[in-house]
Structure formats: structure tokens, C-alpha cells
Amino acid sequence: MRKMPTQTTLFRFDDSYARAVSGLSVPWTAAPVPAPEPLVLNNDLATELGADPAALREPSGVGLLVGQVPEGTTTVAHAYAGHQFGMYAPRLGDGRALLLGEVIDTHGRRRDLHLKGSGRTPFAREGDGKAVVGPMLREYLLGEAMHGLGIPTTRALSVVATGERVFRERELPGAVLCRVAASHLRVGTFQYAAASGDHELLRKLADYAIERHYPEAAGARNPYLALLAPVVQAQAELMASWMLVGFIHGVMNTDNMTISGETIDYGPCAFIDTFDPGTVFSSIDHAGRYAYGNQPRIAQWNLARLAEALVPLIDERVEAAVEAATDVLGGFAERYEELWSEGMAKKLGLPAPNPELLADLLELMHSQHVDFTRFFRALAAGTARTLFTDPEPFDAWAKRRETLLRADREAVAAAMNRVNPAYIPRNHRTEEALAKATLGDMGEFHRLLDAVSRPFDERPGLDEFTHPAPPGCPPHVTYCGT
Helix, strand or coil, X not given: CCCCCXXXXXXXXXXXXXXXXXXXXXXXXXXXXXXXXXXXXXXXXXXXXXXXXXXXXXXXXXXXXXXXXXXXCCCEEECXXXXXXXXXXXXXXXXXXXXXXXXXXXXXXXEEEXXXXXCCCCCCCCCCXXXXXXHHHHHHHHHHHHHHCCCCEXXXXXXXXXXXXXXXXXXXXXXXXXXXXXXXXXXXXXXXXXXXXXXXXXXXXXXXXHHHHCHHHHHCCCHHHHHHHHHHHHHHHHHHHHHHHCEECCCCCHHHCECCCCEXXXXXXXXXXXXXXXXXXXXXXXXXXXXXXXXXXXHHHHHHHHHHHHHHHHXXXXXXHHHHHHHHHCHHHHHHHHXXXXXHHHXXXXXXXXXXXXXXXXXXXXXXXXXXXXXXXXXXXCCHHHHCCCHHHHHHHHHHHHXXXXXXXXXXXXXHHXXXXXXXXXXXXXXXXXXXXXXXXXXXXHHHHHHHHCCCCCCCCCHHHHCXXXXXXXXXXXXXXX
8 A cells, every 4th residue: 555645734745765665775863953943944945845934944844854753754864885986885875864755846846855964874884974064055055056057956945053063173063954856866876776686676776767757768668778868868968067167066976976967965066267177176086086177077987887787677688788778878978069069159159069169268268277157258248358368369269259150249248148157156255155154154155145046147246256266365175074
């Protein structure tokens, strides 16, 4: 008999994943929170989920956002494996996270509500299961910035301070984030199921992923190959969107790649300032594996790990399965290059891609350390020349571009400004806002959040958020936040 969803005063929770694939999650409960206090609540997202934002600010609502669920609600920790910096870890899982449940939003979409920082689980290893204010607010901020940019992403519903002190390099205020996702199915989820040797468990997982994300695959001659294909396409689209705005994820492990194609896990992430394909911000990425320019290649590598996990389902003849999966994986590079070229043409105001013109520009921006985000807005405004220390090579490039533009220059500039953001979470501004928020001052965080939530709409009083870090700032370094 099908279990009825659990009704709360705010959400009607379902647990379809735990029921469909019971071997890939563990029932668990959140650790008690001594003094929960909401720091930020996403009103628009709450409404989209069918909840009353005012009710979420009441004690019972805040309690729900840190895992104090009504009796009868099943919260679970997900199991998954993953390649972390290329090294396989057979058992990772939600070490400090819990799936509160699934809800059907106002658009009829099934969404996960997932806590982060809710205490130790059986997958915690040596961790304390806690999270602190700064990294949780970073995830909230970055998720809203990416959403504003039109990039598929998980989003945070809330960040709630716990009233605890959590030790990292020093004592910091604790927090719990509530994350909303199309699902939390990852490449690493499939790796875990495949490594179990239980083909029936793997099949149940794949069938669930098909039903939830790619139902059109169910009717295909080979549904599991038909599952791989749209995941490959979704990730090609995601990588192109990251690269077009200069986003660096920083920790592209296979357990951080979703089947849905959403960006997930904003740990050591950042945006590039000056254009350099080799840019790395993460303190632990010593070899530059996840550098800005490597991200498409790494995405395809991760997808190959998904294909490996699906091999037993694609065809019982291993060689035939590998050949078929390899053909599907080959579509990644073609789709990525198409989207990257088309996207860059729009950023430059060109009617069609021009690979040679683009390559020359990127080489020029790299050699003269030109700010990636500012350049495209300045190009639309006719002021890009001022960004170059030696403007003569740019002048020559600009003349070549000029011959390719449509006659209506105002329309070209307007179209460029619709795809080139004025505001991104500048690294130095983000760090300043998070440092102040950690000390209890949320004002700068909300100002930055307002700017990046509507990144294409230039507004008075926000000019400071368009500038790169001032000269003399030390190199930006990011940390995973665990």
C-alpha cells in the first residue's frame, strides 16, 4: 500500500525516493538546536513551494527549518559514493545533511527540501555534522545569484542560526541551511548503487531517475541509454552557462554532479575577475584539476563515470554497452561547443559565432588581465578600450568586430546587456558581506543579495558591486566550509 504524504501545517511531505530505493538512504533525525533564529528566508521560493513565508517565521516554522518535524515524518540521509579530485571514495553520503521530504510546488514539480548542517549521520566519518553561518550564507547568496543569471541551480529556502558555537579554525556561530532541489540524485548515487553489485537496486534507482526527471526515456527501446543521453545534454548546457559567466565551482567531484542538471554544493566556488583559464580559488585544488578552463573536460569525465555505472543496465554484453554509452558521451563536446560559441556571440553582440574573433579576444583579455564581467558591459557601452593597459591591439580587434555588427547599434547594446550581468557576487564583496554577517551584521549581505538577484538590471546605489577587487588585495582563496 502506498504511504500517504505527511501533512504539516506548512508542507505536505512525501518520501518517494526512500520508498522506491530503500537501500540508498538511512532514516535519521536532526540534532537538537538550542536557540534557532532565522537569518534569511527566501519569501519567493517559499511561496513557490506553496508555503506561507510568515508561517515559516513562526517558532514552529523555524523549528521545521532545522529538522524539528512532526511525528510520522521520515527524514533520511542519502548514501552515495564519488570520485573526489579523481580518487574514488566508496562511501560518502550525507554526513551532515538530511532530506526533510519532497513537496509538489505550485507548478506541479516535485522538489526536495534538504537540510545542511543538521548534525552527524552514519555517513559523517570524522566530521561533527555541523555548519557555520558564513558558508551557509554563501550557498544562499550564490544560489540566488545563479538563479538570477538563469542558470539551473539548487536554491536555499532559509539559513537559520542555531545558537551553538562550532569549532573550525576558531569558534564560529552555527547555522542550518534548507536547500531546495529538483532532486539530490547524483553521479555518485549511481556509483554507490553500481558498486553494491546489486543490479536490481541499480535498476530501481535508474527507473526512479527516469520517472522523476526524464520520463520520455521510459518508452525508449533502451531506457537506460536513453537516461544517459539527456543527462549528458543537461550537463553540457550547465557547463556552458557556467563558463559564459565566469563561474568556478571549485569541487566538481562526482558526488557534486546532479542528474537533473542543477548546480549543487556551493563550497569553494567563486567568479573569475581577470580572464585566465587557469584560475583556481580553492585552497585544496593544488593541481588545478577544477580550474575554470578545465570544467567542461571534468564534466565529461564525470559523465563517463555515470556511464560506467549504467553499463550493466544498458546491455548485458559489456563491450556493446560500453560502445553505446561512448557514442552518447561523444555528444557532450559537440553540444558544449555549440552552446559556448552561440553564447559568446550573444555576449559580443554578434549575429553569429566567429571562433577566430573570439579566440583573439580571449587571448588579448588574458594577456592584459582584463576583468571578464566588466568587459562585456563596457563593450556594449563603448568604453571597453579603457580596460586595456595597451589599447592598440584592442582597437584593431574592435574594428574587425565592427564590420560584423548589425546596423542598429542601440538594439545590439540592449541585447548584449540582457545576457551580460552588471552584478555578480564579486569575491571581495562576498567575503566582506559574510565576515560582517558572521559578526551579526546582515546589512551588507542583503545589499549584495539584492544586487545579484537581478544581475542584468543596473540600479542607482549599486555601482560598488560592479568593480573588481582594488589593487593590493591578496589573491582570493576559497574553502569548502566543512
